Amino acid sequence: MDQSKWNAEFAGRFFRHEREMKWLYAELYHNDQRAWDYFVDMLFSAYQARSEELKEMDRLRDGDPEWYRQRSLMGYQLYVKSFAGTIRGVEKKLDYLSGLGVTYLHLMPLLESPEGRSDGGYAVSDYRKVQEELGTMEDLEHLAGECRERGMSLCLDFVMNHTSEDHEWARRARDGDRAYQSRYFFYDGWDIPNAYEQTMPQVFPTTAPGNFTWCPEAGKVVMTTFYSYQWDLNYANPVVFNDMTDNMLFLCNRGIDIIRLDAVPYIWKALGTNCRNLKQVYSLVRIMRMACEIVCPAVLLLGEVVMDPVWVTPYFGTQDRPGCHMLYNVTTMCTLWHTVATTDVRLLRHQMSRVFSLPRQNTFLNYIRCHDDIGWGLDYGFLSCFNWQEVPHKRYLNDYFTGKWPGSLSRGELYNDDPRLGDARLCGTAASLCGVTGAKEAGDEAAVEGALTLDRMLHAFIFGLSGLPVIYYGDEIAAENDDSYHDDPAKKADSRYLHRGDMDWEKAKLHKKARSIEGKMFSAIRRMQEIRNEYDVFSPDAVLDLYETRSDRVFGMTRAYGDRTLVALYNFGRENETVVLKNAGKYLDLSTDREKELKKVRLLPGDYIWLLTREDWLEAPAPRSDASTDAVKP
Ligand code: GLC
Helix, strand or coil: CCCCCCCHHHHHHHHHHHHHHHHHHHHHCCCCHHHHHHHHHHHHHHHHHCCHHHHHHHHHHHCCCCHHHCCCCCEEEECHHHHHCCHHHHHHCHHHHHHHCCCEEEECCCEECCCCCCCCCCCCCEEEEECCCCCCHHHHHHHHHHHHHHCCEEEEEEECCEEECCCHHHHHHHCCCHHHHCCECEECCCHHHHHHHCCCCCCCCCCCCCCEEEECCCCEEEECCCCCCEEEECCCCHHHHHHHHHHHHHHHCCCCCEEEEECHHHCCCCCCCCCCCCHHHHHHHHHHHHHHHHHCCCCEEEECCCCCHHHHHHHHECCCCECCCEEECHHHHHHHHHHHHHCCCHHHHHHHHHHHCCCCCCEEEECCCCCCCECCCCCHHHHHCCCCCHHHHHHHHHHHHCCCCCCCCCCCEEECCCCCCCCCEEECCHHHHHCHHHHHHCCCHHHHHHHHHHHHHHHHHHHCCCCEEEEECCHHHCCCCCHHHHHCCCCCCCHHHHHCCCCCHHHHHHHHCCCCHHHHHHHHHHHHHHHHHHCHHHCCCCEEEECCCCCCCEEEEEEEECCEEEEEEEECCCCEEEEEEEEEEEEEECCCCEEEEEEEEEECCCCEEEEEEEHHHECCCCCCCCCEEECCCC
8 A cells, every 4th residue: 555645635535434444344355455455545546537627526515515415406317328329419418308407317327238138238348338339438428527517417327236247357257267256156066056045035036037047168157146147246355346446436537426336235145145235235335435435525326225124224324424325215116106006095104204204314316217117115014904915915016007907097017927926026107107008098088187197296296205306217208118129039028128218209399388298297397396496395404294184095294494384295096185284274385386275175186286384374273074085077
């Protein structure tokens, strides 16, 4: 370790973390001093390689470390190819995105990845090269610069659990190089792999069964938790951690603001465990956080932890020793869809009360759809209180969203149906799951409107929470499923392509037409973000609470900040609902911008309302009668 060249800035940041970082590193890597020295030198090289412009950004954000909690942040996630063909193409669409209010852009994996064996880019063969058809690293840097100019942050996946089987390390391992084999999990025979299988669940039980693959060239078995061409990296080998952190910092130095730690719970393996969320994973994340704080404090870590809530929140770390800056609010996402199918808000209430009780610093990324399937990771313990059992309930949800249930207009498809466990997951775009496609098929215009209302409400729900709302590309124009993937040999086995279609720019053009479907969705979302920016009750420091609606079909919550309170009501029922407000008084309806004297509120099926009020606008609570339901008029 050569400290002679260190400047005061690097040294200051390094020494702030040295004790803890070294202690964690030594524990993971058995006091391997050489590995540690290499790691520290690598950090300094990465710091030196960082541009002055990015270092300025580091200083700025270092002085305002909570910048990402601001409500002005609104996200959008897209595939470069499907959205605009190339990275340069995306740059040309930045005005469109700014027009929607986007200030955070997540580009799906774009690094080199073998055609047909890429899992949508999640099998990287070179962490320093962009897929040729999408452009170059220079294009990416250019886009990052352009985004910076506009105050837009750029997020990129860091696929760290595995490399592609075509990665140089994998090729060398296949050729028999033991040093490179030790970067993965290689076994001479099936005894140990079989022992692992006893306790290791399967990620893709249908599309990629088993967690190991025979590698004929090496004459050995290799661990492949995801697809057989995605070889799991062995993070117990410090060389892997050092080189992968180096790769991550290389991407940060290209101007990436947010690193999405893909499949992070899986990165440490141990025989006899489920190989998920092991305690070493938390140490690795913590070290990566410190590495960023030393080299590039402007950069955030977003953890992709698609797990039960008990496993998710620990990735935030503690206030003194934070891990990820942001995590996906996956349970809220799937609970929302459960609530759509059941029209029963009790589980959602339970889930939200848990979210509301977490420290406000815990920043979630809120979404209703992303590039992946919807896995039904619901709180079945809670549901069992109402005698709803996991397997039949999942079957109901899947039947409902694939349109098999009478009256359902949803048009989803199953994903990784495992009849043994009754564990299928679900694919489809938000609009098609909400019923837009089914309603169009039925030629029922009122039903199309109803489906759009529901789609809008689900978006409003995530905009009404604290944290970062992220729109999945196309959802702002109610894009429907893309059935054409069935005809593509490289895609047809993976139903996630149902919601990964090409952006239809002819349709998107209609977003300016107020009466078109596209225009209605687009303007509704843009308005939600404007409202968030405009009113302080959307502050990340607002206190969130449940609001009693006396109806299991209407979810109610409040956001209190200063002397203002927002009452947000969401009707998941299929009928009109009237909610008697806790206090009669004056309210400002944020969607129409009108002040009203209200005692109760009537909501259409699938509709919502955001009402702003103040203590001195309200009367004392009146004795209450129950919410009433009246039949929907045809
Ligand atoms: C993440 C991605 C998913 C991918 C997997 C394997 O879960 O979101 O799309 O299949 O990682 O890399």
